[in-house]
Amino acid sequence: MWRTLIVEDEQYARASLRKLFAKADIPFEIVGEAVNGEEGLQLIRALQPDVVISDIFMPLMDGVRLLQLTRKEGLECRFVMLTAVSEFEYARQALEYGASGYLMKLSLDLKELKQTMDKVAGELTRMDKLRLADKWFPDKTAQEPTDHPELNRLITYIEEHFAEEVTLKRLAEYVRMDASYVSDLFKKKMGITMTHFIQNRRVQAAKMLLTETEKTVSEIGRLVGFENDNYFIKIFKRWSGLTPNEYRKEQKIVL
Incomplete structure (x- = not known):
């Protein structure tokens, strides 16, 4: 609210x-x-x-x-x-x-x-x-993550827009490359699929919001890019082993 x-x-x-x-x-x-x-x-x-x-x-x-x-x-x-x-x-x-x-x-x-x-x-x-985006990726001058300049552009774009609708088609158009090639290149250089990379970025941001704000799970899911509450909870648990509410309770105990 x-x-x-x-x-x-x-x-x-x-x-x-x-x-x-x-x-x-x-x-x-x-x-x-x-x-x-x-x-x-x-x-x-x-x-x-x-x-x-x-x-x-x-x-x-x-x-x-x-x-x-x-x-x-x-x-x-x-x-x-x-x-x-x-x-x-x-x-x-x-x-x-x-x-x-x-x-x-x-x-x-x-x-x-x-x-x-x-x-x-x-x-x-x-x-x-x-x-x-500014909180999680404040340093845009850090060392490039790969030796491929166009892939580095994609990674920067994802870091700045992960909370929006980010599709393979949109990313491929952004760097003017074939979508299948971009997908294979990303997996080869990063060791993770592009979809999983985006999910992980969103979950990491959600963890910060769960720890530092009183926003509801539904609000946080929407803020980091998930329109569906159930899907957000499913993906969050896949990456963290806990539901958002379980994670929030655990962090309060630690703090």
Whole structure:
């Protein structure tokens, strides 16, 4: 679940948002509320939410200024602005500072909320995948793994995109080589099939997420490239000898 902070000075608006979130069946949970921008900034620092839903006009600090200061401090949470028709110019300004979107306060309904938050979920997932790749493969200047330059390009591509759909056809097209030749070359030089290499990369990344985050097994599976929960559990156990939940429990005992 993505952690969500509401920053809104009107109590009825906060209550309305909570009700819509409860009905919307979206992967977001409200972890806090603030009644003005200054309090919102303090809670962003303390709670580290994934997304902030902020009104534009509020006492002490408006929503656009809150977004500016958050970005200035290097905090990466996404922003969705609450706006009225008369405030649309301010909403446009917020988009220029990196807000993911806006919600019209007076006409907000379930459909609009779901559409906007689905977009935010997509952005957060892409951000997580980029951080994941950077964490596991931070050193792109390391010694090349093989003596074949095109194969090394493939390996680098896999390391940067393993959480996406990576197929033999796509990889072969990437280096402009025959797919069968690429498959045989990979196995010969690496001592492992390309499919198993990708699976292993995904499982190693999943281990990190299981150890260092509280994300669910389903969320982690999707983040590292598995769309099907059962398949993720099967492949994880094949490479580690444990299910994801068993691995997480074992790591907590060790730590």
